[in-house]
Amino acid sequence: MEFRLTEERRMLQDSLRRFLAESVTPARIAATTDDAAGHDPDLWRRLTDLGLPGAMVSEARGGFGGDGFDLMVVFEELGRAGLPTPLLDSAVLAGGLLAETGRDDLLARVIEGQVIAFAHAEPGSRYDLSRVATRAQRRADGWHVAGHKAVVHAAPAAEALIVSARTGGAVADEDGLSLFLVPRDAVTMRDYPLQGGGRAAEVHVDATLPADALLMPEGTALAAIERAQARATAAQCAEALGLMEAIKTLTVDYLRTRKQFGQPIGKFQALQHRMADVLIEIEQARSAVINLCGHMDAERPLRERHVSATKNLVGRAARLVVEESIQMHGGIGMTRDYALGHLAKRLTMVDHRFGDADFHLERFVALGAA
Amino acid sequence: MEFRLTEERRMLQDSLRRFLAESVTPARIAATTDDAAGHDPDLWRRLTDLGLPGAMVSEARGGFGGDGFDLMVVFEELGRAGLPTPLLDSAVLAGGLLAETGRDDLLARVIEGQVIAFAHAEPGSRYDLSRVATRAQRRADGWHVAGHKAVVHAAPAAEALIVSARTGGAVADEDGLSLFLVPRDAVTMRDYPLQGGGRAAEVHVDATLPADALLMPEGTALAAIERAQARATAAQCAEALGLMEAIKTLTVDYLRTRKQFGQPIGKFQALQHRMADVLIEIEQARSAVINLCGHMDAERPLRERHVSATKNLVGRAARLVVEESIQMHGGIGMTRDYALGHLAKRLTMVDHRFGDADFHLERFVALGAA
Amino acid sequence: MDLTYTKAQIAFRDELRGFLADKLPQALSEKVARGLRLTKSDYETWHAILNARGWLGVTWPREHGGTGWDAVQRHIFEEEVTAAHAPRIVPFGVNMLGPVLMKFGSDAQKALYLPRILNGDDWWCQGYSEPGAGSDLASLRTEAVRDGDHYVVNGQKTWTTLGQYANRIFCLVRTSKEGKPQQGISFLLIDMDTPGVEVRPIVLLDGEAEVNEVWFQDVRVPVENLVGPENAGWTCAKYLLTHERTNIAGIGFARAGLAALKRIASAEMQGGRPLIENPLFAAKVAQVEIDLMAMATTNLRTVAAAAEGQAPGPESSMLKVKGTILRQQINALARQAVGPYAQPFVSEALEAGANLDPVGPDYALPATQAYFNNRKLSIYGGSNEVQRQIISKTILEL
Amino acid sequence: MDLTYTKAQIAFRDELRGFLADKLPQALSEKVARGLRLTKSDYETWHAILNARGWLGVTWPREHGGTGWDAVQRHIFEEEVTAAHAPRIVPFGVNMLGPVLMKFGSDAQKALYLPRILNGDDWWCQGYSEPGAGSDLASLRTEAVRDGDHYVVNGQKTWTTLGQYANRIFCLVRTSKEGKPQQGISFLLIDMDTPGVEVRPIVLLDGEAEVNEVWFQDVRVPVENLVGPENAGWTCAKYLLTHERTNIAGIGFARAGLAALKRIASAEMQGGRPLIENPLFAAKVAQVEIDLMAMATTNLRTVAAAAEGQAPGPESSMLKVKGTILRQQINALARQAVGPYAQPFVSEALEAGANLDPVGPDYALPATQAYFNNRKLSIYGGSNEVQRQIISKTILEL
Secondary structure: OOOOOHHHHHHHHHHHHHHHHHHHOOOHHHHHHHHHOOOOOOHHHHHHHOOOOHHHOOOOOOOOOOOOHHHHHHHHHHHHOOOOOOHHHHHHHHHHHHHHOOOOOHHHHOOOOOOOOOOOOOOOOOOOOOOOOOOEEEEEEEEEEEEEEEEEEOOOHHOOOEEEEEEEOOOOOOEEEEEEEEEEHEEEEEEEEEEEOEEEEEEEEEEEEHHHHHHHOOOOOOHHHHHHHHHHHHHHHHHHHHHHHHHHHHHHHHHHHOOEEEEEEHHHHHHHHHHHHHHHHHHHHHHHHHHHHHOOOOOOOHHHHHHHHHHHOOOHHHHHHHHHHHHHHHHHEEOOOOEEEEEEEEHHHHHHHOOHHHHHHHHHHHHHOO | OOOOOOOOHHHHHHHHHHHHHHHHHHHHOOOHOOOOOOOHHHHHHHHHHHOHHHOOOOHHHHOOOOOHHHHHHHHHHHHHHHOOOHHHHHHHHHHHHHHHOOOOHHHHHHOOOOEEEEEOOOOOOOOOOOOOEEEEEOOEEEEEEEEEEEEEEOOHHOOOOEEEOOOOOOOOOOOOOOEEEEEEHEEEEEEEEEEOOOOOEEEEEEEEEOOEEEEOOEEEHHHHHHHHHHHHHHHHHHHHHHHHHHHHHHHHHHHHOEEEEOEEHOOHHHHHHHHHHHHEEEHHHHHHHHHHHOOOOHHHHHHHHHHHHHHHHHHHHHHHHHHHHHHHHHHHHEEEEOHHHHHHHHHHHHHHHOOHHHHHHHHHHHHHOO | OOOEEEOHHHHHHHEEEEEEHHHHHHHHHHHHHHOOOHHHOHHHHHHHHHHOOOOOOOOOHHHOOOOOOOHHHHHHHHHHHHOOOOOOHHHHHHHHHHHHHOOOOOHHHHHHHHHHHHHHHOEEEEEEOOEEOOHHHHHHOOOEEEEEOEEEEEEEEEEEEEEHHOOOEEEEEEEEOOOOHHHEEEEEEEEOOOOOOOEEEEEEOOOOOEEEEEEEEEEEEEHEEEEOOOOHHHHHHHHHHHHHHOOOOHHHHHHHHHHHHHHHHOOOOOOOHHHHHOHHHHHHHHHHHHHHHHHHHHHHHHHHHHHHOOOOHHHHHHHHHHHHHHHHHHHHHHHHHHHHHOOOOOOHEHHHHHHOOOOOOOOOHHHHHHHHHHHHHHHHOOOOOHHHHHHHHHHHHH | EOOOOOOOHHHHHHHHHHHHHHHHOHHHHHHOOOOOOOHHHHHHHHHHHHHHHOOOOOOHHHOOOOOOOOHHHEEEEEEEHHHHHOOOOOOOHHHHHHHHHHHOOOOOHHHHHHHHHHHHOOEEEEEEOOOOOOOHHHHHHHEEEEOEEEEEEEEEEEEEOOOOOOOOOOOEOOOOOOOOHHEEEEEEEEEEEHHHHHEEEEEEEOOOOEEEEEEEEEEEEEEEHHHHHHHHHHHHHHHHHHOOOOOOOOOOHHHHHHHHOOOOOHHHHOOOOOOOOHHHHHHHHHHHHHHHHHHHHHHHHHHHHHOOOOOOOOHHHHHHHHHHHHHHHHEEEEEEEHHHOOOOOOOOHHHHHHHEEEEEEEEHHHHHHHHHHHHHHHHOOHHHHHHHHHHHHHHOOO
8 A cells, every 4th residue: 555656756746747837827728729729739749748648658558657647647737737738638538549459650649749539429429438320331442431529629639530430239339339540631620619728629520431440340449438538537537636726725825815804714714614625525536536546457347436436526526616616716716817717617627528427426326236 | 475374373373382382391202202102191181172183174074274374383383392292193194084084973083182093104115105015805794904004103092093905906006095994902013112202103903894994985095195194294394394493492592602612602603604504494494384285285296296395305404404403512412311302303203204305306306207 | 374376466477478478579588598698788678678668667666667566566577577588677777776866865866867777878887896895895995085076086896797888887985984994985976987987897707798897096076976975875885785685586597597407408318318317317406496496485485574564684695595506506407417518618609699500509508607607696795605694693693 | 656455464454354253252243233232341352352362452552562553554453343343442541541641651650551451450431521611622620629649629521431331530630720721731540439429321312321421529539640740631632632533534434334224225125126226315325435435545545644654634634524424424324214114212122132123124223323323423522613623724824
């Protein structure tokens, strides 16, 4: 049993925290929604130089990390900074899939900072991984893939996309899902800003692809998608934890300095006790993230149990942190130009990707009963 | 729209409140669990003299009340006093059933203060009204009724029981339930004290009854049982409201007088704000009781919607009131000899009869969907 | 005890319904129903329609051109206009300043301003909060110094809702630093066109700029614009606060929100069936519905007491706290129901004229924005913390 | 980062399991599992079994006959004994007084009392709280006045758990009224057989009399029974409080409670199927299970930090608050699960020797009593309000 970080991870954490504290500004965060790519290309290049994409990938696959706690360290810091990057989508999600396909050539591009997006969810699929209507048909010259993908993060920045499509089975079947590598220019996009920064796109695919676009054996993709999403959920929850820590710092500062009725509002016991409850839930969220990151390589039932447990707890804690911090700040907490606003929106959005707290509560029950 | 009580009800409320404040003592409450009858016979006689059982019955059936708000006024006062009586079981529940059978002779006995209990729920039936395994078979000389009834309130005091039994259908069917009048000496009982005062009994029936023991047409009892239980739930929720009011008074007094760290603990803002939330929920409970009592005579869907809404809200409010009042009192709130203990236990038990908060939440959903 | 309306009240309600069916423009009610942003002229149009029928001064006596309605009638009006998705009446002139002028204003002020409020000549905004004085209003610092026939005003107000549309502002200003903080405050009417007044928008979480900062630099205000005596502004402020509490529970908004939530949850599919049929989600929706049923009765009890002339007690604070929590819970459930399409943030799509297709279902963005925007409900109009303080003080009497 | 035990820790755990399988009497673990009341001799039996193996002084160093275990070993021990339904170690002598004597006691006191704690010669109880001094311990008023070689003690202690079994009591008493309230307090050991000591039971909600009042009237206590210097008792008290916080999260109890809850909910039928399959109830159970999974890790993080010699920070307060809330939630769910049979109150059925059939399922009464009884969890050992105060002070630094 050991809860300290390794020396390497502590160094990564320190240098990343220092770099982000020095480099990330509200203007650069705002730029992620204005820039066509949906992120700050200069910052992304420098984060790539720091080795962030590589830290998401195991040594066996050409990276130098890839463990659950590598995800935790990096994403907690990105969360603290409130910075949208394509790291989760490209290196964790697409990278996680690529690592299973043996396509180390593509993975090397991801490690170098090129962006590959994963286009999977569709309008109406909500959080159900197997609900895919996009179809792929084998043709003489390869594959024809057609369908609509919803809220594809990192798509505006992507040079290529991994697109899931059904090569067999009915719309919610577990079997019959396949993955295809689709070049950027083979899809059409409507891109738009996101609530917590960055951009995503609705992606329309209607393309003929070469035979080698198929990334793993036909019809077998669901298990790999689930594994990649488990890692992405760990990263996302670690990012949420960092967001909570940043919001905690802002709120504690505000309670110490803002005066009402002649004293700092942090002197008011009702707020003190509520803040104590917030702090407790943030510690709980940290433990939940540790639990999930520590079980990335566990067998499916145990790993997915932790996925749902952690996503549920983080979702609940996030809502408490957002609502209490805004309430304690009063009006200023609702303004766009004060740092809390962006962090709070970004933290709120965690519940709208990879399944919300209730979805995972029911899934936790179902996994236990199975 | 009118939220004031009528003159008659205000007089009944005043005289009942005065009588109970003067007469009910901790010793007399304790006596309700020690007395073989499960209540204080002297107090019961005097409450009968005040007209309480009659106030539960309509003029058409020989009483002088019977409206939902009659139940509310009387049971809120009984709740304030924390006094267990057979009024709910005998006059509201059994009385409600008798009023539907035309057996005004029996109803007259109830109005005079004789106790008739209603034996319906069974081990394993939980809160499901139609789940009855007790069987009644027609014989040449009448009926043979056999089965086991669970936690029959007022049974130890009863001169007779109304027993539900299945004359047809399978164990949870809606049809096939019948009601029988069973004399006290035709059953065997194991009686015991209740959490919150009074006594109940497990009732074993294995008796041959005359033909006129059947109280309404064979197999049709469920609708009448549901109506009677709607009235009983209204009475129980009004009693819960009275218990909350009594606990509120105790707790507010305690917050005003108990000193810690050099000042009354009611000066601590964290407790003030929590107490404010408790007060809000008690007002919500009052409104919920008004809603239910105002819909006693509504058509089934609307009436039962209010039954479930009110029972749910009162159940949640009760838990909040119990837990917060004990917490604010500290150790003293957990002792048997301080008044809070009895009131808190009695209030907690509301959730264990006629369906708990979650049961009614789901039932409210089901009623809306139907 | 009687939970039903009298025949006269039902007739009144039916009259309202007929009026709304006839006169409320459909384009306007659709905008409200879909959660789109309203323009200045949207509000003005609706005010004019109500005023033409004599129903704009809902809380006003007939002598000043108001309706003369009692509390129950006002409650029925609120219920019906909300259910019909009418715009809200902009409260600053009609519901806030109007009653203050009737109580404390000079005859000249009444004669000048009251008709202009009803006929739409003036759009008022409220200058109460300051950067250093939120819930602690008495600590305000905007200063008005007497100089001949004028006050010279310097300072800054904030959270001025819809100030960008206003031509006049009513302000609390400090005219004396002696005595208790409350004692040196005056109630002053200021023309926004006066040199030295500047309005700066505050952009909120949801991208909307409906609140503003208002800056005063050497603004000269004629002394006849003082309402009531100098240094007696706190009395006006307290009186106004009780009037602001009309419809504080927001039952109508909660009902409309609940209906919208059910529509969203019926349209969204989870695991192959409508989300509304998911037992957990259905239970959460039922929970707020049950709370709302009780709160509607709590509200009616207060309304009935007011109609009989009883002074409002801590009940209005209870309704404020519970009502705002409930609306925020409904907003949170609607946001949850929306699912992944809560993420896109095409703020322009909220402008009715934007001609921009929504990303995902058309309810997604308004529901998500409402969640963020309505965090304000528990902050403004006396934060819920201040309300809890009032409740506990009244009951605990410490 | 590594969430798993080392090989040595696993071997240690297996050794514990073997010991428990061999030595824990089945009748005793059944009583604990069924929530029945334990007698004095039940506790004494278990203490003797542990002591024979050298495992009673869990937190003690080897030099005093303790285990010398580190924080992780102690944690594993707590996990295993709770999972095996062993009785708890009565904490007053072993976990509270013992460490205080080792730190502050004279050599004579250590030599006399420490062995007697382990071998069961003494049963200690705690004299801290007073009727006027609950969470506000410093305001205590029980007085010890020096009279030659004795202190003369007058006053009253309350909430003295299992005082009815004790032959000795350690007390905080006031020896001076000068300076701050904390400064005049001394830590005194009192023989319960001394004339003037009287124990009166306090009957609790659940009918049990496990707490007591202890009255002192002119009780003469030899001065050598003073621990540490006169007026320095507050130091002992604070030191003891940190030791009382061992296992403060109660993970083991929560796990046992959760397992019992699942058994009850599997046995109870609602609407024709086990309650545990009801979506709403299953979700509530899952919720506490998820919280518990996280809290177990929060606890291990604290244990690991302690094993590395880090001083406990506000973490122990966080664990106290969350741990007690969680256990109380589990108790409330179990009570709910029991259904109508929560109502019968045959208190004698909790005595193992009563030969009384339970009314309804045998889990009904213990689950219901545990709900009422465990309301104490958030009150004693420093109420949750006091803990929240500590947390916020530490973080807010106001």
